[in-house]
Amino acid sequence: MTDTSLDTLGPVDFLIVEFPAGESSFTGEIAEELVRLVDAGTIRVIDMLILAKDADGSIEALELSDTDDLGPLQSLEAELAELLAEEDVENLAxxxxxxxxxxxxxxxxxxxxxxxxxxRRAGGQLIASERIPMQAIIASLEADAASDVASEQKGK
Structure with a gap:
């Protein structure tokens, strides 16, 4: 990551995927898909953490390097910049x-x-960016479909 020129750097995002207590079923599929995205040149992983939040609210943060069996993620671990600081962990958690x-x-x-x-070369700068949650997209599509059905029924 440190060899990357700022002139060629793509947009950097973060995401948090939460697994509620008792609802996770890790099969390795997530790790395999992440490695596939990296191998395809779609993304470059800059940092990864595993966060655990106890019932009392205390937080444990693990870097990939703190994990014994990385499986497919082993190929990504050496490239990580470990960008996130303790304050970031608290905010994310x-x-x-x-x-x-x-x-x-x-x-x-x-x-x-x-x-x-x-x-950037043209003098532009990103002033806003936001991801639309999939649930919001599905709700919007369902509302449009219901509206179309209602319009069709009125026209009959």
């Missing part, structure tokens, strides 16, 4: 429910790097 475990992923969007570089 605030969104978690007590008793849950979460994975935190900080990644560069390599697919968008050429566009981002061109925008």
């Amino acid at each position: 605030a969104a978690m429910d007590p008793g849950s475990v979460a994975g935190v992923l900080v990644y560069e969007n390599l697919w968008a790097a050429p566009f981002a570089s061109a925008a």
